[in-house]
Amino acid sequence: MADIAFLLLIFFLVTTTIETDSGINRKLPPMEEIEDPPIIKQKNIFTVVVNKNNQLLVEEELTDIDDLRRLAVEFLDNGGGEGEEACDFCLGARDPKSSDNPDKAIISLKNDRETSYKVYIAVQNELVAAYNVLRDREFLRLFPNERMNFVEANKKYTDPRTSPEEKERLKPKLDEVKLMFPQKLSEAEPSKTN
Amino acid sequence: MPAISTASLPDIVFMLLFFFMVATVMRDSTLMVKNQLPVADQIQKLDKKDRVMYIYAGAPSSRYVDKYGALPRIQLNDKFATVSEVGAFVLAERASKRQELQNVLTTALKVDGETKMGLITDIKQELRKVNALKINYTTRVGAYSQNIE
Numbered sequence: 498m499a500d501i502a503f504l505l506l507i508f509f510l511v512t513t514t515i516e517t518d519s520g521i522n523r524k525l526p527p528m529e530e531i532e533d534p535p536i537i538k539q540k541n542i543f544t545v546v547v548n549k550n551n552q553l554l555v556e557e558e559l560t561d562i563d564d565l566r567r568l569a570v571e572f573l574d575n576g577g578g579e580g581e582e583a584c585d586f587c588l589g590a591r592d593p594k595s596s597d598n599p600d601k602a603i604i605s606l607k608n609d610r611e612t613s614y615k616v617y618i619a620v621q622n623e624l625v626a627a628y629n630v631l632r633d634r635e636f637l638r639l640f641p642n643e644r645m646n647f648v649e650a651n652k653k654y655t656d657p658r659t660s661p662e663e664k665e666r667l668k669p670k671l672d673e674v675k676l677m678f679p680q681k682l683s684e685a686e687p688s689k690t691n
Numbered sequence: 692m693p694a695i696s697t698a699s700l701p702d703i704v705f706m707l708l709f710f711f712m713v714a715t716v717m718r719d720s721t722l723m724v725k726n727q728l729p730v731a732d733q734i735q736k737l738d739k740k741d742r743v744m745y746i747y748a749g750a751p752s753s754r755y756v757d758k759y760g761a762l763p764r765i766q767l768n769d770k771f772a773t774v775s776e777v778g779a780f781v782l783a784e785r786a787s788k789r790q791e792l793q794n795v796l797t798t799a800l801k802v803d804g805e806t807k808m809g810l811i812t813d814i815k816q817e818l819r820k821v822n823a824l825k826i827n828y829t830t831r832v833g834a835y836s837q838n839i840e
Binding site (some may be wrong): 498499502503505506509510512513514515518519520521522523524525526527528551562563608609610611612613614615616617618619621622623625626629651652655657686687 | 697700701704705707708711712714715716717729730731732733734735736737739797799800802803804805806807808809811812815818819820822823824825826827828829830832835836838839
């Protein structure tokens with residue numbers, strides 16, 4: 498009896514894997530070229546460049562990866578705009594040289610063909626984290642009854658075990674916070690240094 | 692010394708067997724590339740298996756180095772492939788799914804941490820061409836700083 502069990506056990510050990518089934522979700526931009534790109538003010542763009550030595554250049558200055566999250570949050574939350582472009586929920590420094598409003602703020606990422614993938618993932622992780630930090634804050638502020646932050650609410654929404662009624666309830670709230678801080682992450686063609 | 696009773700041995704083995712049956716998935720294809728995934732914490736769980744297609748990339752594992760070299764390559768299902776074959780692979784996978792699922796497929800990129808971005812950018816460009824815009828960079832769970840020693 499034990500022999501049969503051993504055989505089956507060895508079979509399963511050999512033919513199966515414990516799947517890693519999580520990762521960073523991203524959406525690629527579609528292929529079609531935009532006829533006339535809208536005019537974007539330089540201050541609304543946050544440039545992140547990674548070279549082949551895996552060094553980071555944030556807004557033209559050499560930076561450590563540990564500072565990236567904080568700098569991205571400062572940029573997105575700045576709210577330096579006036580009048581129509583003013584941002585009433587931003588808690589940032591309101592520096593006129595940084596972004597006007599989170600929905601105009603674009604983060605542009607450029608890497609070299611020789612940049613290492615794990616560094617690219619670390620940078621993506623930190624940029625997505627910056628958006629999530631701000632989205633968490635706003636979700637908690639706007640919907641304190643939910644008693645969870647944006648990331649937890651999103652996880653619940655995508656969980657197949659949640660009831661459809663709860664998903665219906667969560668969806669408009671999630672969408673509202675997503676509109677406040679849209680993920681405008683653009684990736685440029687990598688440079689090729691020979 | 693009295694002999695230790697082995698009457699419960701089959702029970703222990705069955706328990707181990709049930710654990711493996713429940714906690715694991717049948718492997719689709721044998722991995723021919725090194726696949727040490729990088730680490731991230733801003734992650735979401737991948738959808739059910741029927742809504743995901745997998746693209747593996749990395750340096751060929753030691754068994755295949757002599758035949759295929761040491762440069763990173765793409766693996767689709769069970770074979771090595773070139774960047775140009777990615778488009779055809781995506782279209783084939785899409786066609787093999789049910790009608791309702793065809794527009795919500797995610798492409799999971801399981802890439803070794805040491806691969807250079809040049810190959811990844813080429814893959815992403817091919818995916819854009821076939822309109823496979825939902826992608827997922829598959830990673831292990833952990834702090835981003837572990838990626839940079």
